[in-house]
Amino acid sequence: MIRMGRSRTEPQEPANSYSQQTQTAPYQAEPTASSPSRAVTDSEAMARDIKEGRLSGFVGHGTVLSGETNFQAMLRVDGQLVGSVSSETGTLIVGSNGQVDANVSVAAAVVNGVVNGDIIASERVQLGRTARVVGNIQAPRMIIEDGAIFEGMCSMLGARKAIEQQAIESARQAEEEESLFAESNAIEIATETDEDDDELVEAAKG
Template sequence: MKKKESSDHISTLLGVGTTIEGTLSFKDTIRLDGAVSGKIVSEKGTVIIGERAVVEAHIHVGTAIVKGTVNGHIQAGERIDVYPPAKITGDIQAPVISIETGVFFNGNCSMVKPQPMPVERKAIETTRDEKKSG
């Protein structure tokens, strides 16, 4: 049985020839066909890395679907699905991982649920200060 390869609704598309450097944060589903370097972050969102995408980033998302090139670590709270002709150089971590035949993977694989993303320390301190004064 073939697994579902893409989400029902892609809310954002980064097309071929587009380059982003820095932190890319999103909700829902994003498809990347261009180049990204830095961080890709979404608490529960899905990232689809297309066949022509080149990603050099730390990825921390709900679900990752990889068909392109990733140099960096991938952490997913729900699952990671990897399809040919994907090339991953870096560690992957998710409670459910599927890697199909024909994929290049060089790294460590851990099938535990990643820790939740850290809340900004400044936001926590602001909340504490508000409670003290109130």
């Protein structure tokens, strides 16, 4: 089992394992204000993101990992991952050269590479223009860019529930409007009856 998460010991900078990996789609480092005159390397940016909990793990180009992978915040795959991938609240990012041969169960998945397996996301799935997915997808939200290849079935989780809830709300609103209309008619009839009674009383007095 492969478990990825924030380490209790601070990562050393730079991390040699990251510096030896080559990436065609380099990790985008966030700007830092601590040393404006010095460029931040990819390995340093990754180490900082791991320390701060933004990046739980990274599978570099040319690296193959097999087994059950669990992570917390974010996992980026530019190599190959085989087995299963799961995270209750995390985001899986598959780079353009990345390949995941596994069933995926995460909060969100952003795919620009290859995924051979089913994807279940509790929040959303995004397929970039270089994505190729062979498997079924279940998610409440989906974004498929022009050029992406998707072979499988798609189920919008929560969509049926939302439609049923909308139907219930519409029926409830219709019942309320009908009830208000009936009450209005009853008041109008009662008013007309009172006016007729007053006219009869006046006629009797005359």
